Amino acid sequence: MAKVNFKIWxxxxxxxxxxxxxxxxxxxMVVLDAVHQIQAETxxxxxVRWNCKAGKCGSCSAEINGKPRLMCMTRCSxxxxxxxxxxxxxxxxxxxxxxxxxxxxxxRAKKQIKPFKPRKPDAPDxxxxxxxxxxxxxxxxxxxxxxxxxxxxxxxLREHAKHDEFIGPRLFVYSAALExxxxxxxxxxxxxxxxxxxxxxxxxKCCTTVCPEHITITDNAIIPLKERVVDAFYxxxxxxxxGLGKKKx
Amino acid sequence: xxxxxxLEFDVLVIGAGGAGLRAAIEASAAGAKxxxxxxxxxxxxxxxxxxxxxAASIGNVDDRDNWRVHFSDTMRGGQYLNNPRMAEIHxxxxxxxxxxxxxxxxxxxxxxxxxxxxxxxxxxxxxRLAHVGDRTGLEMIxxxxxxxIHKQIDFHMECTVVTxxxxxxxxxxxxxxxxxxxxFVVIRANAIVLATGGIGKSFSIxxxxxxxxxxxxxxxxxxxxxxxxxxxxxxxxxxMVWPPSVRGILVTEGVRGEGGVLRNSQGKRFMxxxxxxxxxxQTAKDEEEGWRYVTxxxxxxRPPELLTRDHVAxxxxxxxxxxxxxxxxxxxxxxxxxxEKIPNAQEHIKKKLPSMYHQFKExxxxxxxxxxxxxxxxxxxxMGGVRVDAETQMSTVPGLFAAGECAAGLHGANRLxxxxxxDLLVFGxxxxxxxxxxxxxxxGPFPDANAQVADAAAWAEEPFARDQNGDNPFRVQHDLQAxxxxxxxxxxxxxxxxxxxxxxxxxxxRSLAAPVSGNRDFNPGWHTAMDMRNMLTVAEAVTLAAVExxxxxxxxxxxxxxxxxxxxxxxxxxxxxxxxxxxxVVRTPVVxxxxxxxxxxxxxx
Numbered sequence: 001m002a003k004v005n006f007k008i009w010x011x012x013x014x015x016x017x018x019x020x021x022x023x024x025x026x027x028x029m030v031v032l033d034a035v036h037q038i039q040a041e042t043x044x045x046x047x048v049r050w051n052c053k054a055g056k057c058g059s060c061s062a063e064i065n066g067k068p069r070l071m072c073m074t075r076c077s078x079x080x081x082x083x084x085x086x087x088x089x090x091x092x093x094x095x096x097x098x099x100x101x102x103x104x105x106x107x108r109a110k111k112q113i114k115p116f117k118p119r120k121p122d123a124p125d126x127x128x129x130x131x132x133x134x135x136x137x138x139x140x141x142x143x144x145x146x147x148x149x150x151x152x153x154x155x156x157l158r159e160h161a162k163h164d165e166f167i168g169p170r171l172f173v174y175s176a177a178l179e180x181x182x183x184x185x186x187x188x189x190x191x192x193x194x195x196x197x198x199x200x201x202x203x204x205k206c207c208t209t210v211c212p213e214h215i216t217i218t219d220n221a222i223i224p225l226k227e228r229v230v231d232a233f234y235x236x237x238x239x240x241x242x243g244l245g246k247k248k249x
Numbered sequence: 250x251x252x253x254x255x256l257e258f259d260v261l262v263i264g265a266g267g268a269g270l271r272a273a274i275e276a277s278a279a280g281a282k283x284x285x286x287x288x289x290x291x292x293x294x295x296x297x298x299x300x301x302x303x304a305a306s307i308g309n310v311d312d313r314d315n316w317r318v319h320f321s322d323t324m325r326g327g328q329y330l331n332n333p334r335m336a337e338i339h340x341x342x343x344x345x346x347x348x349x350x351x352x353x354x355x356x357x358x359x360x361x362x363x364x365x366x367x368x369x370x371x372x373x374x375x376x377r378l379a380h381v382g383d384r385t386g387l388e389m390i391x392x393x394x395x396x397x398i399h400k401q402i403d404f405h406m407e408c409t410v411v412t413x414x415x416x417x418x419x420x421x422x423x424x425x426x427x428x429x430x431x432x433f434v435v436i437r438a439n440a441i442v443l444a445t446g447g448i449g450k451s452f453s454i455x456x457x458x459x460x461x462x463x464x465x466x467x468x469x470x471x472x473x474x475x476x477x478x479x480x481x482x483x484x485x486x487x488x489m490v491w492p493p494s495v496r497g498i499l500v501t502e503g504v505r506g507e508g509g510v511l512r513n514s515q516g517k518r519f520m521x522x523x524x525x526x527x528x529x530x531q532t533a534k535d536e537e538e539g540w541r542y543v544t545x546x547x548x549x550x551r552p553p554e555l556l557t558r559d560h561v562a563x564x565x566x567x568x569x570x571x572x573x574x575x576x577x578x579x580x581x582x583x584x585x586x587x588x589e590k591i592p593n594a595q596e597h598i599k600k601k602l603p604s605m606y607h608q609f610k611e612x613x614x615x616x617x618x619x620x621x622x623x624x625x626x627x628x629x630x631x632m633g634g635v636r637v638d639a640e641t642q643m644s645t646v647p648g649l650f651a652a653g654e655c656a657a658g659l660h661g662a663n664r665l666x667x668x669x670x671x672d673l674l675v676f677g678x679x680x681x682x683x684x685x686x687x688x689x690x691x692x693g694p695f696p697d698a699n700a701q702v703a704d705a706a707a708w709a710e711e712p713f714a715r716d717q718n719g720d721n722p723f724r725v726q727h728d729l730q731a732x733x734x735x736x737x738x739x740x741x742x743x744x745x746x747x748x749x750x751x752x753x754x755x756x757x758x759r760s761l762a763a764p765v766s767g768n769r770d771f772n773p774g775w776h777t778a779m780d781m782r783n784m785l786t787v788a789e790a791v792t793l794a795a796v797e798x799x800x801x802x803x804x805x806x807x808x809x810x811x812x813x814x815x816x817x818x819x820x821x822x823x824x825x826x827x828x829x830x831x832x833x834v835v836r837t838p839v840v841x842x843x844x845x846x847x848x849x850x851x852x853x854x
Contacts, residue, residue, distance in 0.1 A: 039774070044766060045767030045768075045775070050458070051458040111398050115395065127364065132366075142387075
């Protein structure tokens, strides 16, 4: 179809710059295809993460022309190719090499969150009964493919680097999936308030905008969690009840 | 000698897909110190791509279902080359393994009375697949991952094993490298569970990712274990065919389970034209009966689109070859037509098949709620793998276990859809349990492995020293894929496969000369150069086994021997390394069925 100029950020541990490559873009190609083609033609040591190439595993997150996206789900024909295509690694995580960043923060933060704790089974055979409607609420959050694009655009992490005080949108979605799981009995509200920094989120909805799974992160996950935190800790009536020992510890 | 890091565990699990995670959870529960290494990040393994569901005869939708029917379906699907004991264990234990996931937080779709919903799938007599829309694999891997991280398991992500260490005939550890910085690592362990998945990256049109380079198969083979059934490579009938860059990406069988039909360019539902004898009594007589089946009529038989994958793939191949294909070399898969049958069909499709809807919309510009998809066969799964003991999953090498796709036995000549997710739960658990027991039974310090480690390190460093003028590793890999696809693909013939064996020799030479540039930090060229050894070994195993089986059965179709041969039903083909280093091909009698198993198969008709 056409030769297209790709500017790919290359380097190690944040040290480096753009390198230009020209490759042929054919019908239907996605950006990840172009990166692979460049690897095969001229740059076999170009570092990039990918797995499924179908938007299901969330490995190939990057910034394409400044926009955080999955490379496997970005069709070249949707980009202004005559201007060239710029590909950079995600910015909110420590850089490793070329397009690869160190996303271990997300794994550490997840491990701190209290795990699923189901109520006693509903039936003598050890199974539960749940309605489809109740299940769907949490299923929306469980669609998350852990691409961390939401973490990458969240200004609390990206600009303010509050990684030690704030778990970020992905892990609020994870917390919401647990808190709104029909069977779960654990209480994570104090952690969300004190340790996970849910108060830092000021609802700019950048996370929702970039989510490739179209999870309504802010409206359906973060805001309800914020409301629960407010109800539990700042509502005088609830405080009274808590004082009387009516709230789970 | 090169520097390396050392880790020590009782049980080392290689691979963090469903089988690896399930094995690790079980081994840890048994009191073993467990380490897991994975080529990718945690949660990205191939399990994530499984769509349709996990097969287990819970009987929530049709209470006539039970382990006997599931066992019988699995044996029939595998054309009776399966290890019957594995098929029995699998059918009996799958329900408990699925229900256990619910206790760990999995949220399957529900029936009206609040239990786990089950859907129809190819080759399964009753609706049997527990599912979450069309993202069941994601639900499973996330459930296992989120459960495992709280179980004192030591995870080493983006770490690739290149060699197993042995002493006195048993495994004692592994040697590998971290992708991030190329640092070498020696992992000492008294038992190792291989859970590395499949081999699909050796073919050019595949639903498999870069990871699927046959690592576990090749590691086991080089460690002296037997591989079995390697001629059986499953081509899933419905992969995307257009645009070219997405060719091979999976289109779930769930589309057909929900009523999707296959048509050729003349608009004909060609699957009705060719129904194998083995399935004549179980297949719908006309379109109306087929529709009644997918909408839950218990008296109806399944539509022919839900015949086994090997058969559907060959029928599609035939339509295309005989000039009745779609513009881009596939056939049409149409789910949009159900609007003739039900109100709100568009919403129904989006709800039942959300990721298919997005995949086609975003990658092909096709709206599956109004238009047909173009689909064709894609290399998807390998039934063959490490030959293991049915009860314990231990290979013929003491201490070396295998589970999931890299193990052989359960699926025989062809795997039913949905049986891989249940396979990895059932046998992942068993492998973990028995690996822990084996490891905890070992005493004394780890034996010296310095010489083996030095050899492995030298081998891994060697590619950087090569002459820079050869073809780069990606080029050699590409040529291997194209060659295997053309000569050892869906339809095979002796002469082409013998050419393939010669081609493999020259590809082997080219791969040993393929230069690697740069340094050891996250260098995909270097990784591919090393992966090539595994891919070549296993490509040879597939080809030799396919030459040896002079009949057509299940996923193995020979143009020169198009019929089934009853004599060939009596053996499995085993491949092992001879003392001269060459690959040996050995026919081994199929594991005999017990009288009870035979009775079950007979009863199910």
